Amino acid sequence: MLSLLARPAQAQTRISGNITEASSRLPIPGATVQVQRTKRGVVSGPTGEFLIEAERTDTLLFRALGYKTLQMPLRGTALSQLVVQIKLQRDSVQLGEVQVTADRPDRAVINRALRNIKRPKPPVVSGVKRPPKPKPLFAVDSAAPKKPVPTIASPVSLLYDQFSREGKQRRKMEEIEAAERAEKARQARAKYNKAFKDNRGYDR
Secondary structure, eight states: OHHHHHHHHHTEEEEEEEEEETTTOOBOTTOEEEETTTOOEEEOOTTSEEEEEEETTOEEEEEOTTBOOEEEEOTTOOOSEEEEEEEEOBOOOOOOOOOOOOOOOOHHHHHHHHHTOOOOOOOOOTTOOOOOOOOOSSOTTSSSOOOOOOOSSOHHHHHHHHHSHHHHHHHHHHHHHHHHHHHHHHHHHHHHHTTOSOOHHHHO
16 A cells, blocks of 8 residues: 555656757746646746656646747656756747838729728617607797787687797897898988988988
């Protein structure tokens, strides 16, 4: 029973070391060291140092942004502690060919592209009613509300015309219109009287 308990402990290997760049030998902080089988891993420190435990048949994966992934199989090593120096190669990314020209596109091409832009439609919300449009204060075909015709049989219309808001507005409009007509008549008389030396009789 004691031999069975000790067997898993003997199968573990402690791997430590540093991760550096292959060309400049500078440390790579923040690189990941992961056991491929269990996906368990650690991150290298500021000087590229790391420490991880794995079984002797596992494979370690070393990754860093901008570098190629490096695999290191332990291959059933009998060592309980292993110190390694990991050197990662730069990963070059080949970009596509880019042509830079000084010619501007034709204005017709730009306008056609702007017209072809699809504008998103507003979302349709079901069950929501739009508020009614506001009604104008006065009717469209007149400057003031229509005057109710007061009759003996309907004295309410006379009271409505005297004290209602619409009646007051209508009377105000009638006063403004009367003042405008009087001003137009005065200007017409003044224009006509310019042709006469003594126009006092006409003014009266």
